[in-house]
Amino acid sequence: MADLDFFKQINDTHGHFIGDKVLIHFSQTVKSLLSESDLFGRVGGEEFAILLPNTDLEDAFQLADSIRQAISNTVLELEGKAVSYTVSLGVEASEPEDQVIDELFKRADLKLYGAKDNGRDRVEK
Numbered sequence: 001m002a003d004l005d006f007f008k009q010i011n012d013t014h015g016h017f018i019g020d021k022v023l024i025h026f027s028q029t030v031k032s033l034l035s036e037s038d039l040f041g042r043v044g045g046e047e048f049a050i051l052l053p054n055t056d057l058e059d060a061f062q063l064a065d066s067i068r069q070a071i072s073n074t075v076l077e078l079e080g081k082a083v084s085y086t087v088s089l090g091v092e093a094s095e096p097e098d099q100v101i102d103e104l105f106k107r108a109d110l111k112l113y114g115a116k117d118n119g120r121d122r123v124e125k
């Protein structure tokens with residue numbers, strides 16, 4: 001699970017239109033780093049789910065950190081303004097006991113909250 005950091009502040013500082021552009025930039029960045037078999041979708045305002053069916057937990061962590069770094073290292077030029085932002089991610093592996101995908105999402109969300117609590121712009125697994 002991935003959630004943009006302090007996104008309300010981006011909207012408040014730069015306006016909703018630039019906020020939308022940031023969401024698009026995030027989606028494009030993630031897509032550019034995924035394989036064809038991976039799944040990616042928006043699950044809330046500034047929250048996204050990434051499913052990596054053929055990837056173990058360690059490789060998923062590395063991919064999540066590549067996404068984090070790609071975002072953190074970018075300064076966008078939008079409407080003549082320099083805009084930077086960060087993202088926090090929580091990574092979890094599916095377990096044989098999982099009955100529905102929501103169980104995996106819930107665990108990944110807990111890791112995401114940990115990433116937020118531990119300072120944002122980070123990945124927890």
Ligand SMILES: Nc1nc2c(ncn2[C@@H]2O[C@H](COP(=O)(O)OP(=O)(O)OP(=O)(O)O)[C@@H](O)[C@H]2O)c(=O)[nH]1
Nearest residue numbers: 003004005006007008009011016017019020045046
């Ligand atoms: N521009 C834009 N803003 C959106 C969209 N969907 C949700 N938002 C905004 O996203 C913001 C989310 O704010 P919060 O839930 O407080 O989270 P946050 O500011 O990112 O803070 P943390 O998640 O704790 O780092 C709200 O201000 C929403 O209005 C959208 O489609 N476009």
